Amino acid sequence: FELKLRRAERELAEAPLRRLGAVSLPPAAPPAVGDRDSFNVCASTACTAFTRVGATVKYAGNPGGIYLDDHQVAGAETFDAADLQHFGGLFDNYLYAADTTAFGRESDINNDQHIAILMTPAVNRLTTDCSHGRIIGFSFSNDLIPLSGGSNAREMFYTITTSPATAQCSAVTRASALEAVPPTLIHELQHMISFNQHVLLRNGNDQDIWLNEGLSHFAEELGWRTVPAS
Numbered sequence: 001f002e003l004k005l006r007r008a009e010r011e012l013a014e015a016p017l018r019r020l021g022a023v024s025l026p027p028a029a030p031p032a033v034g035d036r037d038s039f040n041v042c043a044s045t046a047c048t049a050f051t052r053v054g055a056t057v058k059y060a061g062n063p064g065g066i067y068l069d070d071h072q073v074a075g076a077e078t079f080d081a082a083d084l085q086h087f088g089g090l091f092d093n094y095l096y097a098a099d100t101t102a103f104g105r106e107s108d109i110n111n112d113q114h115i116a117i118l119m120t121p122a123v124n125r126l127t128t129d130c131s132h133g134r135i136i137g138f139s140f141s142n143d144l145i146p147l148s149g150g151s152n153a154r155e156m157f158y159t160i161t162t163s164p165a166t167a168q169c170s171a172v173t174r175a176s177a178l179e180a181v182p183p184t185l186i187h188e189l190q191h192m193i194s195f196n197q198h199v200l201l202r203n204g205n206d207q208d209i210w211l212n213e214g215l216s217h218f219a220e221e222l223g224w225r226t227v228p229a230s
Contacts, residue, residue: 031065
């Protein structure tokens with residue numbers, strides 16, 4: 001799935017349309033707790049079609065803003081307010097600083113100085129059979145090209161939320177999500193930064209896929225070294 005997204009991003013970087021993505025949009029209001037919005041999310045691992053989901057801001061930090069899908073799966077465990085503060089605090093206080101110090105800054109195409117983090121069952125549904133692994137989250141630089149089909153025209157990540165077990169997948173429990181989501185955030189932020197630094201700022205080609213992925217795994221190592229042991 002990551003390979004498909006990175007290949008799609010390389011095609012975006014080479015397309016004339018991406019030059020329009022470097023033009024900033026009118027300033028958007030920063031997220032506030034209780035705000036509602038709707039987003040396009042990949043409908044399959046091909047990410048050529050999108051499903052629309054509604055979500056509400058549960059954490060409004062700087063620069064992170066966490067949106068929780070309004071339609072959670074019946075039978076799933078639920079996050080409490082402290083869990084969402086945990087995700088947001090880790091991102092704002094440790095993960096963001098580690099990535100931006102090492103790799104540079106992300107874009108801000110909608111001028112809200114924030115990065116949206118959408119936690120949605122739509123990401124859980126991307127994995128229909130977990131016997132070979134599970135998609136935990138992703139970023140897609142299509143969102144940084146406002147006129148591209150399916151673009152949310154902002155900086156954002158998508159992550160799993162809690163879900164009950166199915167015949168093909170074990171449950172995503174509250175505890176397992178608390179462990180899996182933070183390294184995904186720092187991993188995906190590197191991809192976002194890379195696209196901005198190579199394509200939007202310098203008008204060049206996207207980073208080589210193997211190196212782009214390697215640097216995101218290195219970002220996870222930086223995060224592991226940065227976040228205090230609990």
